[in-house]
Amino acid sequence: MFTVNHRTYNPPAQPVVVICLDGSADEYLDCAIARGRMPNLLKMSQDGWRGFARAAMPTFTNVNNSSIVTGVPPSVHGIGGNFFFDTASGEEVMMNSSKFLRAETIFPHAQRSGRKVAVVTAKEKLRDIFASGLISEGGIAFSSEKARHAVVETHGIGDVEELVGPTPEIYSGDASLYVLKAGVALMKAGRADFLYLSTTDYMQHKHAPEEAEALDFYAAIDAEIGRLLALGAVIGITADHGMNAKQRADGTPNVIYLETELVSTFGEGFRVILPITDPYVAHHGALGSFAQVHLPAGMDAVKVRDWLLKRTGITECHERATAALLMELPEDRMGDLVVSSARNVVLGRTPAYHDLAALAGALRSHGGRYEEMVPLVFSSPLNEAYAVRASGDVRNFDIFEITCNGTR
Amino acid sequence: MFTVNHRTYNPPAQPVVVICLDGSADEYLDCAIARGRMPNLLKMSQDGWRGFARAAMPTFTNVNNSSIVTGVPPSVHGIGGNFFFDTASGEEVMMNSSKFLRAETIFPHAQRSGRKVAVVTAKEKLRDIFASGLISEGGIAFSSEKARHAVVETHGIGDVEELVGPTPEIYSGDASLYVLKAGVALMKAGRADFLYLSTTDYMQHKHAPEEAEALDFYAAIDAEIGRLLALGAVIGITADHGMNAKQRADGTPNVIYLETELVSTFGEGFRVILPITDPYVAHHGALGSFAQVHLPAGMDAVKVRDWLLKRTGITECHERATAALLMELPEDRMGDLVVSSARNVVLGRTPAYHDLAALAGALRSHGGRYEEMVPLVFSSPLNEAYAVRASGDVRNFDIFEITCNGTR
Numbered sequence: 001m002f003t004v005n006h007r008t009y010n011p012p013a014q015p016v017v018v019i020c021l022d023g024s025a026d027e028y029l030d031c032a033i034a035r036g037r038m039p040n041l042l043k044m045s046q047d048g049w050r051g052f053a054r055a056a057m058p059t060f061t062n063v064n065n066s067s068i069v070t071g072v073p074p075s076v077h078g079i080g081g082n083f084f085f086d087t088a089s090g091e092e093v094m095m096n097s098s099k100f101l102r103a104e105t106i107f108p109h110a111q112r113s114g115r116k117v118a119v120v121t122a123k124e125k126l127r128d129i130f131a132s133g134l135i136s137e138g139g140i141a142f143s144s145e146k147a148r149h150a151v152v153e154t155h156g157i158g159d160v161e162e163l164v165g166p167t168p169e170i171y172s173g174d175a176s177l178y179v180l181k182a183g184v185a186l187m188k189a190g191r192a193d194f195l196y197l198s199t200t201d202y203m204q205h206k207h208a209p210e211e212a213e214a215l216d217f218y219a220a221i222d223a224e225i226g227r228l229l230a231l232g233a234v235i236g237i238t239a240d241h242g243m244n245a246k247q248r249a250d251g252t253p254n255v256i257y258l259e260t261e262l263v264s265t266f267g268e269g270f271r272v273i274l275p276i277t278d279p280y281v282a283h284h285g286a287l288g289s290f291a292q293v294h295l296p297a298g299m300d301a302v303k304v305r306d307w308l309l310k311r312t313g314i315t316e317c318h319e320r321a322t323a324a325l326l327m328e329l330p331e332d333r334m335g336d337l338v339v340s341s342a343r344n345v346v347l348g349r350t351p352a353y354h355d356l357a358a359l360a361g362a363l364r365s366h367g368g369r370y371e372e373m374v375p376l377v378f379s380s381p382l383n384e385a386y387a388v389r390a391s392g393d394v395r396n397f398d399i400f401e402i403t404c405n406g407t408r
Numbered sequence: 409m410f411t412v413n414h415r416t417y418n419p420p421a422q423p424v425v426v427i428c429l430d431g432s433a434d435e436y437l438d439c440a441i442a443r444g445r446m447p448n449l450l451k452m453s454q455d456g457w458r459g460f461a462r463a464a465m466p467t468f469t470n471v472n473n474s475s476i477v478t479g480v481p482p483s484v485h486g487i488g489g490n491f492f493f494d495t496a497s498g499e500e501v502m503m504n505s506s507k508f509l510r511a512e513t514i515f516p517h518a519q520r521s522g523r524k525v526a527v528v529t530a531k532e533k534l535r536d537i538f539a540s541g542l543i544s545e546g547g548i549a550f551s552s553e554k555a556r557h558a559v560v561e562t563h564g565i566g567d568v569e570e571l572v573g574p575t576p577e578i579y580s581g582d583a584s585l586y587v588l589k590a591g592v593a594l595m596k597a598g599r600a601d602f603l604y605l606s607t608t609d610y611m612q613h614k615h616a617p618e619e620a621e622a623l624d625f626y627a628a629i630d631a632e633i634g635r636l637l638a639l640g641a642v643i644g645i646t647a648d649h650g651m652n653a654k655q656r657a658d659g660t661p662n663v664i665y666l667e668t669e670l671v672s673t674f675g676e677g678f679r680v681i682l683p684i685t686d687p688y689v690a691h692h693g694a695l696g697s698f699a700q701v702h703l704p705a706g707m708d709a710v711k712v713r714d715w716l717l718k719r720t721g722i723t724e725c726h727e728r729a730t731a732a733l734l735m736e737l738p739e740d741r742m743g744d745l746v747v748s749s750a751r752n753v754v755l756g757r758t759p760a761y762h763d764l765a766a767l768a769g770a771l772r773s774h775g776g777r778y779e780e781m782v783p784l785v786f787s788s789p790l791n792e793a794y795a796v797r798a799s800g801d802v803r804n805f806d807i808f809e810i811t812c813n814g815t816r
Contacts, residue, residue, distance in 0.1 A: 026438075027458075027459055027460065030434075034458065035454060045442045245799045306730070309730050343462060343801040388655070388657060
């Protein structure tokens, strides 16, 4: 039993595995289940529980993974996007580091309570946040992307490739499968009994749920879930965000170039921050359904907000303080206005800033409200208290608590 | 081929059946499919298409049924709720009549084009809207609720009980099953080949997706779907809105009494309109996640809006013109402010106005954004153009067009 950020966790003796299937809109599961490609997930939903959870806004990977590993919203843990604009220094600051995290993760506490903790992520960008305080306690944290570079001193493990196999290509479905395979191998070797496995959404950005590539991917994911179940794990599965086609009726990307439109309407001096932007852009072109807008000095925020709300494709626009409340965001890392866009619309800066040619295939992305509802699946039935909670406004970052305390 | 409200419909020769499964959040289908209770729906999603569509706001029955039968949003057809407050007359006006409908339904056009149209609804309240212009063209329109009262002159049919069976109790799952059974009977008798079947959400208000009563209900629904498929129909299925538990962690109703709070903060003179209110309130107590607020004369709308946006549980609040744009609502039938609430929160007027004791069991309701995404299922694969459309921001009121034109 351990307490972190005002939540108490009382995990069962059996191995606990929480999986974040990056970008897994519920349709991916529906399509694969209907075609008989996810028998283990189907069994989980029959024997355990399946429903929806609400993710944290903006519906991005770092934001939601940070929430899942801390159990608190971005307003508390401080990671409200992949980066933010620091108005004091005038610099755009990447937040791929635990130094930006304002809350402890549950992992060092789980390790100190006697569990063998292992955290595996597809993308290296998340490793530093996940590893925070864990390695010195004896835990393990590494990424698929840099599996071959893991060393005991900084990762708690030095033989990942011997244990799991060769380091996969990051722009691939294999990068995600490697995460689950690592979980299986660590459990089999008796090296972990409290695991967080977090995949990447390269496949979901590229493929719609009914496409053969997506179905094959989820079938392979399901096989690993089966291996984890066979090893006796209690499993909780959720996603960091959903995924939608952001395209016009003719299949072309449906982009609002926010900075261009604001400058042409109100004049120079706008800075639009797209917090989806990270070192990995080939699959989404840094286009998502969420933006922070920094206004030029002296600009009337209400005037700009009201103009934006009339623009077709914009679904929400709030001033900083209101957005901080409604979207649980850290006020000191926000713009003057927060904007999110429709199910089929992404927000860009200027046409020159985004390389649409680099997009392989149709544009599928996330970041807004229409990627907020994500799957929540448990391998065991929920006890009475948590069944009520799961049917209410349950969050994806409740998953460790429910997997530990709520499964019978 | 016929054109209504700028959409052209080109139905196949085979019978066309569109079904609106009132209150069917996707979880109901997931739970029933996982337990093997909806083999025909499963087959539709394997052989045809299954995904999500976006409903019209507010996510109420009349609003969305009116959109489905006209193919246009509430801003065009005028039905933005079950009733509205007419500021000119000072009266609250029920909109259970086609005289409030500002757009034609597709049905008289389908009938004139040579189809045999039949429209069946569970609740009598929708019949008048559905029947608009249809009976004089030779079509059929009746409700489960008043099945025994249907006569040829006004309903296009006089022998419903002989054909389908005795009139069911309106507060029951049978009222919905009767709708589908009527569709089967009409098709079998050769009396209809273009059908709209619209159920009621009594079961979904009362039962969560995993409860035995819900599973049995969906299994019975599925059996009728199987009969329609066996009769050679091409079928499109959607819902008018989803359904969420609106309760606290202890299972008690989670209500914000808006009128009470506004009066105690800003003084007398507020009128809160809850457009879920209709003659059938036993299953939801007139509590939903959407409200129209009429302000006292001289009250600062922006001040009230900004106060409401800070109230935990409120997720959206807009002035009339902005709400009309963002939610596609008819501006002349709205309040000064439009409010919607969280996944687990409903809006009430005053504690005295709502009879919570009349609620049988937990409070499950709808009306807000968290009931906006609904299932969309077709019995046949979609052709290329409509497959792109269905993967974008497809609407539940696209269903007749896609069923007619988009199924291969």
